[in-house]
Amino acid sequence: MKALEQGSSLARLLETIVCESLPTVVDVTVALGILYWKFDIYVSITLLVACSSFLALEVFTSRWKVELRRQSARAERREARVMHQAIQGWATVSYFNMFHFERKRFGKTVDTKLVAHQRWSIRDTSIQGAIELMIPLTFTILAGMVIYNISQGRSKPGGFVFFIQYWDSLIWPVKWLSHDYRQIMSDLIDAERLLALLQQKATVVDCEEPHDIRDVEGHVAFEDVCFAYDNRKTTICGLGFSAQPGQTIALVGATGAGKSTATKLLLRFYDVTEGKISIDNHDIRDITLDSLRNLIGVVPQDPLLFNGTILENLRYAKPSATFAETIEACQATSIHDKILTFPDGYKTHVGEQGVKLSGGEVQRLAVARVILKDAPILVLDEATSAIDTHTESSIQRALDAFKNRRKRTTFVIAHRLSTIVSADQILVFDEGKIVERGTHKNLIARDGVYSGLWSKQSRA
Numbered sequence: 001m002k003a004l005e006q007g008s009s010l011a012r013l014l015e016t017i018v019c020e021s022l023p024t025v026v027d028v029t030v031a032l033g034i035l036y037w038k039f040d041i042y043v044s045i046t047l048l049v050a051c052s053s054f055l056a057l058e059v060f061t062s063r064w065k066v067e068l069r070r071q072s073a074r075a076e077r078r079e080a081r082v083m084h085q086a087i088q089g090w091a092t093v094s095y096f097n098m099f100h101f102e103r104k105r106f107g108k109t110v111d112t113k114l115v116a117h118q119r120w121s122i123r124d125t126s127i128q129g130a131i132e133l134m135i136p137l138t139f140t141i142l143a144g145m146v147i148y149n150i151s152q153g154r155s156k157p158g159g160f161v162f163f164i165q166y167w168d169s170l171i172w173p174v175k176w177l178s179h180d181y182r183q184i185m186s187d188l189i190d191a192e193r194l195l196a197l198l199q200q201k202a203t204v205v206d207c208e209e210p211h212d213i214r215d216v217e218g219h220v221a222f223e224d225v226c227f228a229y230d231n232r233k234t235t236i237c238g239l240g241f242s243a244q245p246g247q248t249i250a251l252v253g254a255t256g257a258g259k260s261t262a263t264k265l266l267l268r269f270y271d272v273t274e275g276k277i278s279i280d281n282h283d284i285r286d287i288t289l290d291s292l293r294n295l296i297g298v299v300p301q302d303p304l305l306f307n308g309t310i311l312e313n314l315r316y317a318k319p320s321a322t323f324a325e326t327i328e329a330c331q332a333t334s335i336h337d338k339i340l341t342f343p344d345g346y347k348t349h350v351g352e353q354g355v356k357l358s359g360g361e362v363q364r365l366a367v368a369r370v371i372l373k374d375a376p377i378l379v380l381d382e383a384t385s386a387i388d389t390h391t392e393s394s395i396q397r398a399l400d401a402f403k404n405r406r407k408r409t410t411f412v413i414a415h416r417l418s419t420i421v422s423a424d425q426i427l428v429f430d431e432g433k434i435v436e437r438g439t440h441k442n443l444i445a446r447d448g449v450y451s452g453l454w455s456k457q458s459r460a
């Protein structure tokens with residue numbers, strides 16, 4: 001945000017060039033013409049040399065201050081980042097009672113910014129002072145030349161009066177030009193980060209001739225998929241499975257095994273490094289991102305609500321949803337009655353990131369939202385982990401009805417294995433690979449990793 005704010009200087013840059021520099025150049029040209037007309041070519045040339053020297057000095061000395069200006073802009077961005085982190089993470093700051101630390105940390109970034117700004121200001125002002133010294137020098141040389149012209153009879157004594165009166169108008173354009181150069185350099189440095197951001201290419205984009213798919217049956221296949229967030233460490237390796245329309249595929253396994261990553265690859269948050277993911281035999285890289293993401297409804301692990309009302313957050317999934325549809329989705333996820341207990345009902349403001357609601361309430365709204373979206377493929381990533389078991393089973397029933405209404409292919413990530421026993425296929429992940437697969441019954445009979453997890457949870 002700070003980079004964007006600093007980038008507003010790009011508009012100032014245009015303003016400086018169009019509204020200040022160009023008129024100044026016209027001014028200087030007119031002044032040169034007048035001097036030539038009133039005196040002689042040498043007086044004009046002297047002014048031209050003075051102009052060029054001002055600019056040359058400005059350009060030459062700018063390298064001594066550019067780095068300081070850059071440091072100052074960087075320090076400003078760092079200050080904004082530290083402040084933003086502390087505000088966004090206020091709860092963590094409170095849990096660990098780190099107000100003192102945060103205050104000190106922020107104070108330090110403010111100090112660094114002020115010092116950087118001061119160092120740049122001092123150098124800038126000194127250089128400017130030195131350049132200003134050239135003004136009396138230029139005046140002396142030009143006045144001497146005018147007097148010489150008069151003494152030689154090439155112009156009248158009144159010419160000197162004219163020169164004295166016209167001096168301010170002559171020198172201002174020259175000063176403005178060097179001032180403009182300084183301003184342009186400063187604005188460009190401020191806008192550097194924004195320009196870099198604008199040049200940044202998205203890593204996941206549509207291919208050259210993507211096609212839209214609107215209605216799908218719901219065949220999803222992962223074929224030998226590999227992926228790494230960081231080239232030095234593979235996150236997913238040789239992943240292969242397929243889901244038939246209407247099937248429920250459960251992804252289970254240790255934390256960090258790559259389950260969420262697999263679903264993020266399906267949504268093309270990232271592209272696979274090897275292998276292929278397809279929906280109804282279309283490689284997802286050949287489908288427009290827009291239509292791909294319309295096909296998939298997701299309840300993520302940490303659903304985020306926007307700072308608005310409950311109704312606005314629900315309608316985010318389907319802006320055209322009627323109130324009756326919204327209520328129906330909320331009834332299915334057992335949140336409707338709860339919402340009615342809030343003084344403002346569906347118009348209750350949920351606060352920044354849904355802070356005014358409990359974790360279970362946010363999750364139920366997230367499930368209601370996905371029901372409203374009514375997409376043919378469903379991804380539920382720990383969708384009911386924060387909900388008590390009684391409410392969870394009623395939501396499970398609602399979700400089952402929702403899935404069956406349209407033969408939705410569903411991917412469920414769950415740590416609580418009791419929620420996925422009826423899945424058509426259970427994939428057990430370990431370190432980015434599938435180590436076991438089958439139905440609950442098969443996997444229990446196999447007496448492997450899944451069966452071990454199941455017995456532990458059953459005992460608990």
Ligand SMILES: Nc1ncnc2c1ncn2[C@@H]1O[C@H](COP(=O)(O)OP(=O)(O)OP(=O)(O)O)[C@@H](O)[C@H]1O
Nearest residue numbers: 229230235254255256257258259260261262301429
């Ligand atoms: N954006 C990211 N950048 C880099 N590494 C990541 C990123 N997201 C996840 N990882 C890493 O990838 C690995 C797999 O993460 P993933 O979230 O897929 O695991 P998971 O099986 O869903 O775990 P959990 O059950 O805890 O949600 C982890 O080691 C994690 O640290």
